[in-house]
Each structure stands twice: as structure tokens, then as C-alpha cells.
Amino acid sequence: MLSVGAGYNATLRKLILFRSIFGNLPLFYIHIPHRFVLFSTSLSGIISHKLVREQYLNLDLKRIQTHLDVGQTETLTHSVNTFYSFIKLVPPGHIVEFNESSVKIEKLTTFRLSRWDNVLKTTHDVTDAFFSLFKQAVELSAGSTSSTPIATHLSGGLDSSSVSAMLRYIQPDRVLHTIHNKSKFADSDESAYAIAVSDKINSVHHEVYQSEEDFELIRLLTAAHGQPIATKMPPTLITSMLLYAKDRGCEVLLSGSGGDSIVGSGFEIFQHAFETRDWALLENLLEKRAPYFSYSHMYSDWDNLSSEKKVDLVKQFYFYNRVVRQKHKGVSQVVKTYLDLARNTDLSHSYFLKRAWTSLMNRANKPSVSGTLNIAAHDLIEASNSKQQPSFNYPASLADSLGSTAANLFTDVFNPTINRSQEGFFDLGNHIGISSRSPLQNKALLELCMAVPDTVKYGNGLGREHFRNSMRHLLPEVVVNRPGKATLTSAYGQEITFRLWNQAKEEFMESTNIWSFIDRKKFLGEIAILENEQIPYTQKSNTWCHVTRAVTLHTWLEWMSSSGYPISY
Template sequence: MVELGPTTVTIQRYVSFDPSKWKSLKTADEAGEALFGVFRQSVNHCSLGNEGKPFASHLSGGLDSSSVSSMLRFINPHATIHTIHNKSKYPDADESAYARAVAEKINSVHHEVFQSEEDLNLIRLQTSLSAQPLGSRLSPALLSTMLLYARDLGSKVLLNGSGGDSIVGSGMEVFLHAFRTRNWPLLNQLLSKRVPFFTPTIFEGWETFSYDRKDFLVKQFYYYNRITRAGRSPLTLAKTYFELARNVDLSHSFMLKRGLKNLLNRRNKPNVNGQVTLGNDELLELNDSESTFSYAQSLRGDLDPLQYGALFDDVFNPMVSWSAENMFDLGNHYGISSRSPMKTKALFELCMSIPDLIKFGEGRGREHFRMAMKELLPPEVYNRTSKATLSSQYGQDMTLRLWNQAKESIMDSTVLWDFVDRKKLLHEVEILNNPNISYDQKTKTWQHLTRVVTLSSWLDWLSANK
């Protein structure tokens, strides 16, 4: 807040965060009990204004959306609740069994809905509503599909579990903290706790291995990743390697075999050269100055940057706020409000105050949230540690469909190329269409292409509304 006086200017933060109010929490039980109360208030507050209409909740089957739907039932034991699940066409992204388990437990009216494939038309609609490019990393068609479906069911409010990963947290930061502080006994203990919940895709026959074998592989896999992430300098890599060798049971043969295998994989797979931006070089040279203002840092205030810096950067990422603006505009257009009970100040303060060791628990993570929801969730959701990812056939087909819908208008554009480098864009299209490149290496490409489509749609809108 900026207050202007005749001779003075006063600047004050509009909001501040104080996690110390929860410093008395010492155990997972205490954290769970406190979290239950705060989360209940959050869900109740977000469900207000439904004007006696049926409640609606977007239920993906993950821990966050399942908790929102389950808490909504706890607060409203006799109300009609519609749970709406985005049914995936692809097995690697199908979470419908988890969603159905929640729906059965809370006795909701459950709906399985396929996402609209009118990606480009919906982007153009949202662009006209927001008068700015959309803050989307992938097609925003899912939000429109869920909002329209809930509205047609008679609801005025659609709840969702958005923001839970960042705000609630998992406690997995304990590994990096133990490594940075060189607490080798603690690191060894944490890795052993993680073994029962580790679900790798790189070790064939994992389920047949003995516990000792799994324990060995989990630790070596972590050490290898820690070495490779130490930096590009050979000296830094060597320093990290020998420090680990002195302090933990590092397997030199595992490191050698793993390194050779990764080297061969890189040689045998297509080379994916990641691009930071598709912007024109001339444009980038004009905009090489870095802003000194950080939105996340200004909100963090005097809180310890080492402890809270990454958290605030994640929660208050400008893209997150941008997407929330788009969601608000779209909800106003459709006549239904999309709300995220996870995104409340009280819940954020509480969760950031809970020590990572409590969150990590016995190795599966999010122990504080599980303790809060243990009576409301079905066992298969309460205990799950897996999660569907967009780095799958789902993300590939959605981006490919969007590009095919938009490519003609994009390539014929007369103004887009003032901002976007055509050669860089075509390189990303080649990556998109290459079936030999794994999905996890294409996620940046999907984002680049989606952002180009949203920019192009905005430029077209500007031209039509001069």
C-alpha cells in the first residue's frame, strides 16, 4: 500500500505472514488436528454463496481434490454434492478408480466427463474475456469443461484442489536439507524410510527385490542424482563425488554403470535442445535488463529466505496469479465461481510452520495432511503416494490437437513474427511430432507451443478490436 501525503510517501505491505503462531505444534497428531480445523473453515468459507443450489466439486482422485470433496461432505452431511471427474482416455493418466472410491465413501452424485477438444475456440473465448494472453502452460479447455458441467447441474460454486502441492507441502525437502548440512546419519535414515514408497520405472523387477536390495538401489540412485546435479564443472562434480564416498556407502560400480548407461541413452535418443524462450533475438536484446522487484520476496518480508524463499517463489509465482485472473473472468462469464480452498492465508501459514520432518513422516510425505483427513478419506486415497502426470500421452495429444487447430492462423500471421522467432517455433514443432522423444522431454515444448497460441490469439483479438 502506498500512501501519498503533501510531503511524504509511506509504503507498507498489504499482507504479512506469521507462521510462528503455530510454533507449539510438535507432533504429526497435533499438526493434523490443527490442520483439520483450519481446512474445515477454508472449505466452508469457499462453499458459501451457493444460494441453496447443489454443491459441485472437481474430483481428480488425488489427495487434495479428494480432501476438498470429503470435507465438503463432512460440513454438509445431508446436502446434494456432485463430484465431477475428468475421465482420461489414456491408462497412464487414468485416476478414475480413486475418484470413484471417494464418491462412494461420501455418497456424492458422481460424473465422469471427457474434456472438451475445442481448445483453440476456448482460448479465443477466454482471451476476449480477459483482454490479455492466457497464463496457460497447456490448453485451458479442462476448466471450461468443468465449469460448464457444474453450472448445468445447477451449482453456483465449483470447488477444486488447486494449490495443494505447494501450500500443503510434502516434506521431501528434508533430503536436500540433510545433504546441505552434511548430516549423513539423518540422510541415511531418511532414504531408508523412503524405500517402501519408492516407485521407480528404471529398475526392472523392482517388486521382486529384497528389502536390502531396494534400500541399496534407493540410496545409490539418490547419490548419483545428487552428484549429477552438483553443477557442470568437472571439479564440482568430482568434489561432490569424493565427499559422498568419504561419508556414505557409495558404490563405485553402480556410479560407473549408471553413468555409462545414461551416456549411451543420450547418444541413442534424439537430441532435445531445450529453449528458454521462442522470442526474437532482436526483441530479447532490447529487454535484457532484469527487474529488481520480486512479488514473492515482497510478500515474504522478513521471513528467512533460506527456509521460506523457495516456498514463496512457488506459491506466488506470477503465472499462478495470472491463471487465477483468467479463471475469475471465465467464471464470471459462465455464471459460476471456481474456488480453491487450499489457497487460503490461514492454511498457508499453518502448513509453512510445520517442520518438514513431521510432513515427511515415515517416508511417504504429506503426513500432516493425511493425519488431518484420515477419518474422511477411503484407504486407497489416504495411503496413495503416486500421482498422474501430464508428462504422458494426455499432454502430448492435447498439445498436438491444439497446434493442429491453430497452425494455419499462426503461420499466416503478419504480426506474430515481430515477437516470435519462426525458426525456433518450427524446431519445437519438430520435437512435438517426433515419436522417439519421451514425454518427459517434451513438457517444455508443450508449454512453448501453448504460449505461442495464446499470444497469437491475443494479437488477433487486439487487431480485431482496434
């Protein structure tokens, strides 16, 4: 199936553009009623057109504001907007129909979960179906040119490991380079898992320290993409992987991107059990989950505790977090939830008191992290709010008629911010001559995983059981059964963001463009958080996003200025 396409009906004088559901190949357009339509997979190509450059290159203030908002409160409703007011994006899984005076967006893709109704009768049926579809997805992404080497980004997690192992399974003789980003920090070092996979599949394995030229790589990405990069962290890792794979003679780099949300874990069953007040099911789920938890950061003797004690602590931890998550609904809801759990479960009052007291003491003894969700300048917020714009939420459009569960899932799977990041890496790959692809971003796989009951996904408490079972014969046991993976709330996130800021700050602070869009006081407050060594990494994720987004916005504005494009709105 084509990723993008166009059709024209000369009789009706109608143009149609379409884009596949998981098409990382972007398709942009500008439509000026009764004058012209211009479309391209290259945003840079559209803005360089003489007519667009001279008359239609106004900046989209609302889009800039949402870029600076880590809360992303309006990202979904403005999902087809670019950073240029007149230029729009064809949303994945949709068609855009033009006539001389108007534009209409319609859903192209439908989901048919009913095809699995009488097929998935046993867990073996699920395993077989997943393996078959995953194999087809990897075959499609890898292509049939086995004479050329191919690369995978092998992090050591279940997703990237499965992509690498399946690729070797279907193309046993092809030269396969597995590229692992070697971390300098113990809390994000997964090299042992990657080596275990590489040894099993006999790949040419590379441990690579990503480039430290963060600011220069953002400049490169921005010039290729034509607008700010949408990542929450400096995009050095995937950029380094693409460049390294290209240097090894590869034309394709496969990854496990998107697997978490598409495959699913089954953990949603906790919410179902709580909402339906199925207390027996809830406690059973927690008992199954307990062996895969580790609270060694809270209990130094965790490994020596009895299994019964661990189960009890896991339950109390869940109950406590369930109550705390009600804070945004008000005190009455917190009390109601607490009493509900106390009446129906073995909630420990003493555990709650101890946790609450510890939380208060930690707040008193640690620096206050009073960051902000939006660092946009006041004038930008006022100006963007004063301009009414038509909105379109394509994740909601795709989920229409599938129910609330699908709506929540699609907000994650088809998140516009993630999609824009992938479009940026398509542009970079196109620029340097390599294609970045993720086999897990596959419609048939998504339909299957939506049809698999949460109880099957949850399995024995590890989660993702349908995925793990299908890969057991291809992956090392240590990878199949690993309960989690490294996160970016680590020393790695701090180092890379701090390094980016040090590289960019002189040019950034002297800029004449950026301060029209960013609140200086708010931003410098985020820099103070970034530079404060007493604040734990777990409280800095919003700050890392703010700094990265500010630098990518600055880089785009400077690129616009140096390229002779007008900065007007």
C-alpha cells in the same frame, strides 16, 4: 475479508487499493501522473475505456518476452506488469497508494508463525490444528447456501479428494457434484481413486472427457481475460470443468489447486540433511522412503526384489541424482560431491559407472532434443532490454524477514505465472456465471504448515503426513496412502498440445502479427520436436509450453486486431 478494495482520503487526496493474499479476484490500474487513475477488476474494462484505448494502450515488450521464456528468468522481477505498458496489477497481499504524482506499493499481509510455538507439541496437535483450519477454509469457500448444488473438481489426488470429502462432512445434505476428468491414457488415468472417494462421500459423480475445442476455448478465455493466458498447457481441462458444473446448476466449483506447495511434503529435510552433512539422518530418510518408490520402469523384476535390495537402489538413485545436479556448478563441484558421498555413505561405484554408461548410450541412440528456453524474436529481445522498467517481486516482498526457506516457498506458492492463470479462470467464471475457488489457498493454513517441522511432514517416508493424518477418517485408505499422482509428462500432454497446434497452425502461420514477436526458426524447431514420435514425452514439456504460449500470444494479438485495438509499442 474482502478480496479487493479501495479507499480514498479526500483531505490528503490519496487513493489506496488493496488485494488479499490469496485473492484470485484481480485488480488492475492505470495511473497517469497529474491526470487520472483508473482501476477495475476487469482488464478488458480498462482497455475498452476511450482515453486508454486512444492514448495508453502500448504493449509491454518485456512482459511479452517473459511470456515466451520457459526459463521464466524475469517473471518474478516483473510480477506486477500486464501486457500493456501503462496498466499494472495490484499484487496479492499488498496495498497500492496513489497521490497525484506517484505510486507506492507496500506489503499489507504479515505472517506470524510464532502463534504456533507452544501449541504444536505432538503430532496429534498438528493433526487437530490442520483439520480445524482446513474445515474453516472449506466452509468459507463453499458458502452457506446449501439449497443450491455445488461442484468439486475431483482428480483423485489427495488435495481434491480432501476438499470433496470435507465439503461433504460440513454439508452432508447439499447436492454435491464431483466432476472427474476421464483420461484416455493409462499413465494418467486416476478414475479409480476418484470413484473410491465419490462412493465414500455419496456424491453425484461425473466422468467427463474434456472438450477437444482447445483453440476455441483459448479464444473464449482471451476475450474474457484481455491478455494472453499464462498456462503452460492448453487450459481446456479447467475450462471444461467450469462449463460442465455450470450446466449442472452449480454456482461454485471447488478444487485442490495450490495444495502441493501450501501443505508441503517434508521432503525439504533431504536438503537439510545433505547440507549439514548429517549422513545418518540422510540414510535414515532414504530407508523410510524406499517402500514408496517404484523403479519398475528401470527394473522389470522390481516387485520381486527384497526390501534390502530396494533400499540400496533407492539410496544409489538419490546419490547419483545428487551428483548429477551439480553439473551446472562445474566439474570440480561434481567431483567434490561424489567424493563427499563416497567417503561418508555406502555409495556404489559400480552403480555410478553403469548409470553413467546407460545415460551416454541413451543420448547416442535417441534423437537429440535441442530445444530453446526462449522463442522470442531477436528484435523483441533487443527492444525489451533497451527499455528500463521498475521491477517489483511480490513473492520476495511477502517473504521479507522470514528467511531463505520462506523465500523459496513463496516463490512457489505465490508464483506470478500460476497467479495469472487463476486470474484468467476468474475472468472466465465471471463471464459464464460460476466461481472457481480453492480452499487450500488459505493464509492460516499456510502459516500452520510453515510452522510444522519437516520431520513431522515427512513422517514415515510418504510425506504430507500432517495432511494425511487429518483426513484418514474422511477418505478411503487407498487415497490417503497413495504415494504419488499422474503428471503431465504423459501421452495426455502430447495429445492436447498436438491437437491445439493442428487447430491453430493454419491461422498462426498466416498471421501478420505474431512473427514480429516470435523467432520463426526457433519456433519451427519446437514444432519439429512436438511432431517427432521418437522423442519421449519426458523431454517435451518445454516444447508443450512453447507451443501453448505461442498460440495464446497469437490469439491475443488477433483479438486485439479484430477488436480495433492498436498494436503499438
